[in-house]
Amino acid sequence: MLELRNINAGYDKRQVLNDVSIKIQPANLTVIMGPNGAGKSTLLKVMFGLLKPDSGEILLDDRPLRPEPSKLVHQGIFMIPQGKRVFRNMTVLENMELAGHFWKDRSVFKSRLEEVLEHFPDLKPRLEDLAGNLSGGQQQMVAIARGLLNRPRLMLLDEPSIGLSPKLMTDTFNKIKTIRDTLGTGFVIVEHNLKTLLPLTDDAYILDQGRVVYNGPAQSQTLEKMTASIFETKETLS
Numbered sequence: 001m002l003e004l005r006n007i008n009a010g011y012d013k014r015q016v017l018n019d020v021s022i023k024i025q026p027a028n029l030t031v032i033m034g035p036n037g038a039g040k041s042t043l044l045k046v047m048f049g050l051l052k053p054d055s056g057e058i059l060l061d062d063r064p065l066r067p068e069p070s071k072l073v074h075q076g077i078f079m080i081p082q083g084k085r086v087f088r089n090m091t092v093l094e095n096m097e098l099a100g101h102f103w104k105d106r107s108v109f110k111s112r113l114e115e116v117l118e119h120f121p122d123l124k125p126r127l128e129d130l131a132g133n134l135s136g137g138q139q140q141m142v143a144i145a146r147g148l149l150n151r152p153r154l155m156l157l158d159e160p161s162i163g164l165s166p167k168l169m170t171d172t173f174n175k176i177k178t179i180r181d182t183l184g185t186g187f188v189i190v191e192h193n194l195k196t197l198l199p200l201t202d203d204a205y206i207l208d209q210g211r212v213v214y215n216g217p218a219q220s221q222t223l224e225k226m227t228a229s230i231f232e233t234k235e236t237l238s
């Protein structure tokens, strides 16, 4: 559904993404991995219209798209930026209301909230609590739940694992997978290294120094070998 073709992008004179092509299949869990500085966040910014590429094409459902964040929400795409999950000084309910501010009808918000909270029973008793008082894992759930209120076809998550334990990360991924299975929402998840969670996902990309060096199924021996060579070599060296 969302496709990037031959994207070159960067900041001022510094090129970060080199000829990046990516195809996101509807209702799939797609992971984009890569070392720090590989250009993962830059890629998500391009997808969500926060950064204009220098060249290349973006297509939504095979039609050329000039992404703009405020329009994309209505086109069914929602992004949770790196490190920005919730408004900590607002209650969970107020965080949720931010997603629905453009609906004229309050009853639509209420029924959607009820529908979404079915997937997040832990949040139900916390609606009046300040979001900043929730655990990291719960804050992540608030961010995802807020996105789901818009019934997106695709959610873009930038490093959802930051600050979460491996166990919480696995729980989060299982939750994401359940949401995908029941609501049909596709997810693009950008992570540094997700090796242990790859069995839960469908498609994988590896980005290294702004180039796609792997593109294929998330479960493959080639991918295993590549993650070993890219991450383990770099991490032992650093």
Ligand SMILES: Nc1ncnc2c1ncn2[C@@H]1O[C@H](COP(=O)(O)OP(=O)(O)O)[C@@H](O)[C@H]1O
Pocket (backbone or CB within 6 Å): 011, 014, 016, 034, 035, 036, 037, 038, 039, 040, 041, 042, 043
């Ligand atoms: N706003 C910015 N201005 C200039 N350079 C940036 C900016 N954001 C990121 N960069 C640079 O672009 C490169 C890729 O960054 P980023 O996309 O954040 O990588 P990743 O998310 O994979 O860690 C890095 O070298 C980073 O320093």
Ligand SMILES: [Mg+2]
Pocket (backbone or CB within 6 Å): 040, 041, 042, 082, 158, 159
């Ligand atoms: Mg990043």
